[in-house]
Amino acid sequence: MSDAQSPTDFDPVEPNTGHDFEPVDVFPDSNDFDLRPGADSCFKCSVCDTNCPVAEVDDDFPGPKFQGPEQWRLKQTDDDYEIDDSVMSCSNCMRCDNACPSGVPLSQMHNTARGEYVEEQMDKLSIEYVRNRILANYRTSATIASKVPGLANWGMNFGPARWLMEKTLGVTKEREFPEFASETFREWWTARGGADASRRNAQESRERMGLDRNADKKVAYFHGCYSNYNSPNVGQAMVRVFEHYGYEVVAPEQKCSGTPMFANGMLKDARRHAEVNVSSMSDLVDQGYDAIASCTSCSMALRQEYPELFDIEGIEKVASNTFESLEYLRIHEDIQEDIQETDVSGELAEEFAYHAPCHARNQGLERQSVELFRDLDGVGIEDVGESCSGISGTYGWKEEKYEKSMEIGEEMFEHMEHAEGDVGMTECPTCASQMEHGTGYEIRHPLELLEAALVK
Amino acid sequence: MAINSDVLVIGGGLAGLTSALKAAREGADVRLVSYKQSSLRHASGLVDLLGYTPDGEGPVTDPYAAMADLHDAHPYQTVGVETVRESMSMFDEVTDYRGDHTDTNALVPTHGGTVKPTARYPTGAAAGLASDDRDVLLVGIEAMVDFDAPHAAAHLEAAGVPFDVRGETIKFPGDLQADAKITRYAKLLDNNGEVAVRGRKKGARDALAERVNTVRENEARVGFPAILGDAHTDGVRAALEEKIGADVFEVPMGPPSLPGLRLEDALFEALDESGASFETGNPVVDFDADGDTIETVYIEKNGARIPNSADQYVLATGGLVGKGIESDRESVKEPVFDCHIEHGEDRYDWFDGDVFGDHAFASFGVETDETLRPLTADDAVEFENLRAAGSVLGGYDFAAEKSGSGVSIATGYVAGENAAAEAR
Numbered sequence: 001m002s003d004a005q006s007p008t009d010f011d012p013v014e015p016n017t018g019h020d021f022e023p024v025d026v027f028p029d030s031n032d033f034d035l036r037p038g039a040d041s042c043f044k045c046s047v048c049d050t051n052c053p054v055a056e057v058d059d060d061f062p063g064p065k066f067q068g069p070e071q072w073r074l075k076q077t078d079d080d081y082e083i084d085d086s087v088m089s090c091s092n093c094m095r096c097d098n099a100c101p102s103g104v105p106l107s108q109m110h111n112t113a114r115g116e117y118v119e120e121q122m123d124k125l126s127i128e129y130v131r132n133r134i135l136a137n138y139r140t141s142a143t144i145a146s147k148v149p150g151l152a153n154w155g156m157n158f159g160p161a162r163w164l165m166e167k168t169l170g171v172t173k174e175r176e177f178p179e180f181a182s183e184t185f186r187e188w189w190t191a192r193g194g195a196d197a198s199r200r201n202a203q204e205s206r207e208r209m210g211l212d213r214n215a216d217k218k219v220a221y222f223h224g225c226y227s228n229y230n231s232p233n234v235g236q237a238m239v240r241v242f243e244h245y246g247y248e249v250v251a252p253e254q255k256c257s258g259t260p261m262f263a264n265g266m267l268k269d270a271r272r273h274a275e276v277n278v279s280s281m282s283d284l285v286d287q288g289y290d291a292i293a294s295c296t297s298c299s300m301a302l303r304q305e306y307p308e309l310f311d312i313e314g315i316e317k318v319a320s321n322t323f324e325s326l327e328y329l330r331i332h333e334d335i336q337e338d339i340q341e342t343d344v345s346g347e348l349a350e351e352f353a354y355h356a357p358c359h360a361r362n363q364g365l366e367r368q369s370v371e372l373f374r375d376l377d378g379v380g381i382e383d384v385g386e387s388c389s390g391i392s393g394t395y396g397w398k399e400e401k402y403e404k405s406m407e408i409g410e411e412m413f414e415h416m417e418h419a420e421g422d423v424g425m426t427e428c429p430t431c432a433s434q435m436e437h438g439t440g441y442e443i444r445h446p447l448e449l450l451e452a453a454l455v456k
Numbered sequence: 457m458a459i460n461s462d463v464l465v466i467g468g469g470l471a472g473l474t475s476a477l478k479a480a481r482e483g484a485d486v487r488l489v490s491y492k493q494s495s496l497r498h499a500s501g502l503v504d505l506l507g508y509t510p511d512g513e514g515p516v517t518d519p520y521a522a523m524a525d526l527h528d529a530h531p532y533q534t535v536g537v538e539t540v541r542e543s544m545s546m547f548d549e550v551t552d553y554r555g556d557h558t559d560t561n562a563l564v565p566t567h568g569g570t571v572k573p574t575a576r577y578p579t580g581a582a583a584g585l586a587s588d589d590r591d592v593l594l595v596g597i598e599a600m601v602d603f604d605a606p607h608a609a610a611h612l613e614a615a616g617v618p619f620d621v622r623g624e625t626i627k628f629p630g631d632l633q634a635d636a637k638i639t640r641y642a643k644l645l646d647n648n649g650e651v652a653v654r655g656r657k658k659g660a661r662d663a664l665a666e667r668v669n670t671v672r673e674n675e676a677r678v679g680f681p682a683i684l685g686d687a688h689t690d691g692v693r694a695a696l697e698e699k700i701g702a703d704v705f706e707v708p709m710g711p712p713s714l715p716g717l718r719l720e721d722a723l724f725e726a727l728d729e730s731g732a733s734f735e736t737g738n739p740v741v742d743f744d745a746d747g748d749t750i751e752t753v754y755i756e757k758n759g760a761r762i763p764n765s766a767d768q769y770v771l772a773t774g775g776l777v778g779k780g781i782e783s784d785r786e787s788v789k790e791p792v793f794d795c796h797i798e799h800g801e802d803r804y805d806w807f808d809g810d811v812f813g814d815h816a817f818a819s820f821g822v823e824t825d826e827t828l829r830p831l832t833a834d835d836a837v838e839f840e841n842l843r844a845a846g847s848v849l850g851g852y853d854f855a856a857e858k859s860g861s862g863v864s865i866a867t868g869y870v871a872g873e874n875a876a877a878e879a880r
Contacts, residue, residue, distance in 0.1 A: 050712040055640060056637065099493050316759060383728070
């Protein structure tokens with residue numbers, strides 16, 4: 001299950017463990033859950049707790065320090081210690097990782113603890129388990145719904161059906177289900193001519209840019225579920241922007257990134273999906289492709305959660321060659337200058353209230369959209385602050401968590417309403433739905449704006 | 457290609473933030489990168505300049521006057537006393553801190569009941585100064601064991617403060633768990649969120665004031681641990697003052713610290729307004745140099761190396777605690793650029809046998825020329841486009857001197873100014 005390992009090779013703040021750290025085999029079977037990696041570096045400063053959006057509003061949640069390092073210590077001293085059920089209230093925002101001055105891999109510990117709780121302590125026949133499993137496997141529902149998008153859009157938001165879902169499954173009736181697109185990204189991609197069409201477009205761009213027509217610029221797009229089923233316009237923008245810069249895009253076979261499964265402790269499901277993703281991405285990385293994601297939770301999963309939780313062949317290689325889309329262009333293209341020389345008019349000439357998703361923060365990407373677009377004529381962009389949106393994927397869909405989720409998001413809603421614009425912007429599809437839910441604003445993705453600015 | 461800027465600052469503490477802010481204000485295109493969130497979250501939020509001399513004399517009354525007598529290798533001597541004043545003016549401009557009306561150190565009571573000589577303090581601590589002679593009630597919260605109010609009060613009396621001080625411990629209203637996070641208290645007070653008191657719902661501010669009123673005699677000032685709100689701390693204090701009928705202040709606490717968090721927010725906001733870029737969450741692990749010029753540094757994100765290039769670099773990664781300086785049993789190192797750090801060959805020379813003795817390790821750090829460029833063992837410049845600021849610098853013992861914030865602000869300011877000038 002959890003193949004425990006040291007968090008990264010390089011860790012400048014690993015005073016206790018050193019570079020040749022070996023996890024102690026405390027459990028009889030080394031495939032069992034092990035909360036150990038990095039635990040000894042925790043000196044209980046509690047700074048992680050100041051970052052936890054759940055602990056701020058929930059009197060019963062003991063915070064990230066307890067869920068990780070403390071539970072490890074408790075397990076050490078008490079043979080019968082069972083994982084506390086409060087771990088299910090952790091929303092997996094992963095903010096605590098960024099806070100720890102000693103590099104304790106807190107979110108890895110939480111994912112492991114949650115996995116153990118669900119696997120060994122949770123009743124598989126309980127409504128909570130069934131509900132969580134359905135929510136975590138969004139891709140399965142989405143695949144079915146996308147076959148009949150019109151019917152699904154109607155049915156999922158049909159009042160009596162929603163009331164029944166809340167009563168029987170504990171899925172809140174307060175939220176509107178995301179709309180399914182009439183044409184998925186992959187349908188669009190195939191109809192457009194797939195990778196061959198992309199190669200031709202990239203070659204044309206290279207000629208326009210004065211580059212070698214056959215220059216080696218290629219990326220593999222991890223579109224994730226949401227860009228495929230719900231917002232194919234984001235995926236299309238990603239393809240057009242990358243082609244504009246002369247990149248050939250491929251859209252390899254892929255499943256869910258696993259993010260909602262980690263957050264619900266469904267590690268077996270997550271592993272099954274991860275195996276497919278790693279296998280198709282690692283083949284491409286071998287051929288010189290970099291993996292690009294437009295959803296920051298997807299890139300987070302590929303970069304950090306996979307190598308922390310699973311031992312899959314090729315995973316390290318995929319992790320070190322995965323990038324968020326804007327980040328990649330910032331590294332490889334002179335995008336800042338291109339932005340300064342262009343402008344946006346029409347539908348996207350707006351003032352945007354930008355929210356950085358937690359999973360963007362953890363990749364050091366919380367500022368890139370604001371810093372990039374503040375030089376773009378015709379638009380304004382304002383950072384609405386550091387609060388978490390509160391939805392955290394499936395968290396805000398649970399009936400018992402709905403109110404907490406809205407309480408966490410309150411600060412963001414307030415900041416959005418005080419911001420100049422009435423249009424929101426974020427990279428994360430579930431943050432987007434929370435922003436929309438809390439303010440009624442329309443929400444856009446940075447790639448859509450980038451497309452409007454660069455690809456005329 | 458790489459992510460480019462004129463000046464790249466490595467480190468997000470007080471020194472890094474000051475240096476990035478100064479460089480941006482000088483017109484440079486600045487980028488700040490920090491491995492983890494700012495270490496200000498661990499700081500009390502008090503800003504000291506010089507509380508005690510290196511010989512342990514003090515508390516110092518006028519820190520500027522005392523700086524002139526410091527030894528030549530002290531960072532204050534490197535940058536000069538006038539520059540320290542200038543750098544503090546910039547700090548005053550971007551924060552709502554108090555203490556800038558005088559050169560004299562303020563005396564602020566701490567959560568342990570000691571009195572700390574400090575140059576600047578948050579507005580929220582203002583009513584608590586030990587030089588004020590009005591009587592004080594300290595209010596502790598049962599579950600918050602870091603602040604034992606009666607104990608702190610007894611300590612303050614023993615220190616000879618010119619007023620009567622009493623400590624009372626109360627239960628925070630509502631049914632909060634024993635180890636509720638400081639952010640939980642702050643959020644409740646920020647929003648005046650509902651708490652249940654004997655079955656009835658009440659606003660947290662109102663309920664807290666009512667509890668305090670049952671234990672207050674007629675003290676003119678009431679001190680709380682620093683949990684009085686985060687986003688609306690002035691509003692929380694004002695509401696409590698009205699309901700209690702006394703001045704209210706916060707006593708700075710150990711980590712994690714809300715006053716430190718608020719200072720971090722204020723400085724990042726100023727940095728944002730100056731047009732600088734920043735990112736946190738990933739370490740600088742490697743660099744390319746051409747001779748003695750640093751060309752590119754690499755930030756690591758789970759195995760991916762993100763190149764960042766600049767004309768000028770500032771190293772503000774902190775000291776032993778901030779991990780800008782590392783040691784093992786063999787040697788002491790600066791891990792990013794491997795700058796030279798002077799230290800004895802024998803590790804037994806690094807410390808003193810007496811716990812509170814004069815430890816050599818406390819002053820370990822890079823030595824610099826007068827423009828703050830780190831020097832090699834032969835006193836040559838390590839890299840012509842690298843400057844160092846804050847606790848990565850050697851030659852001073854901030855813990856003993858109470859000079860950590862001042863040295864960070866002053867050297868950050870100078871490093872930022874010089875880097876921007878060279879980048880043009």
